[in-house]
Amino acid sequence: MTLSGRDAYKDELTRLAQTDTQIVALEADLGGKKHPFEQQFPDRFFNLGIAEMTAVDLSAGLAEGGFTPFFSTFAPFVALRCAEHIKLALGYMRKNIKIVSCYGGVSGGWFGTTHHALEDIGVMQTFENIRIACPHGEEETRRVIREAAASPEPYYIRLSRNDTFDSLPSLAEDDELIVDRNWNEDAPIALVSVGEQATEMAIRIKRQQPEWNHVHLCYVDKQALITNLQRIEQSGQQIVVLEEHRRAGGVGSYLSLLLPHKQIYAFTPNERWPKYGGSHQDVLDYLGFTEERLYTFIHDIRKGSLLCSYPY
Secondary structure (H helix, E strand, O other), X not given: OOOOHXXXXXXXXXXXXXXXXOEEEEEOOOOOOOOHHHHHOHHHEEEOOOOHHHHHHHXXXXXXXXXXXXXEEEHHHHHHHOHHHHHHHHHHOOOOOEEEEEOOEOOOHHHXXXXXXXXXXXXXXXXOOOEEEOOOHHHHHHHHHHHHHHOOOOEEEEOOOOOOOOOOOOOOOOOOEEEOOOOOOOOOEEEEEEOHHHHHHHHHHHHHOOOOEEEEEOEOOHHHHHHOHHHHHOOOOEEEEEEOOOOOOOHHHHHHXXXXXXXXXXXXOOOOXXXXXXXXXXXXXXXXXXXXXHHHHHHHHHOOOOOOOOOO
């Protein structure tokens, strides 16, 4: 059975902890009553309740003591509420802390605006020294958790809620992006996808538009973007970044700074506040993050519109 990214994280971390006794898990009251890590390693599991800032500071102390802490909570609470603590502990002091941020984007659905995170990548991008990963599907999530556990670097790993997706083709251990097997060297459009929903949308569009290219980015921190910059730049005449995030501070805006001579556009949810409840898809529909809107967006790009359907 295919697991969601959030369940794959719990399972993979529990497996890793069987041989790595320095791994500890911290939760902010969302791990559930049968968290597999807690069941197997109760002395290395800490549920701190809704004390996210304390959890980051405690993680810094554990890292200083030689442990590898993985702290998981809702994306908006850790990225926004804990921003100063992350800036200092992960960015400035480079503590070996792994933050696993569930409910990224609007995957919280009916929980509402307080539990949505459309700004988190932008916040993390402003802090140096933090790896930022947005894996798609179970296998890529497991791979990122393994890489995070083996690395001394701070990590911010953005996951959704309960969605499950077929895994993308596997990568070599030192690769950080996935490109089409059916690659067009002269593609007029390249879709660069970040996160699960955006990647699923790009996969569907690619089937309908085989002359376009699709590049899926897992790591989106500055280091990763610069490493893959040439391959991204050459992926298409015009590049459209799909991401479940605000335009400001997103991957598209960062790539436009790194490639000022290239035509780069960001297709994101619109600027409304997602104030109405509903499923993940309901909220995305309300925010205009749909295939229909994407086609309109790309049509406007190709005809030279400066606004590119914005605002919509």
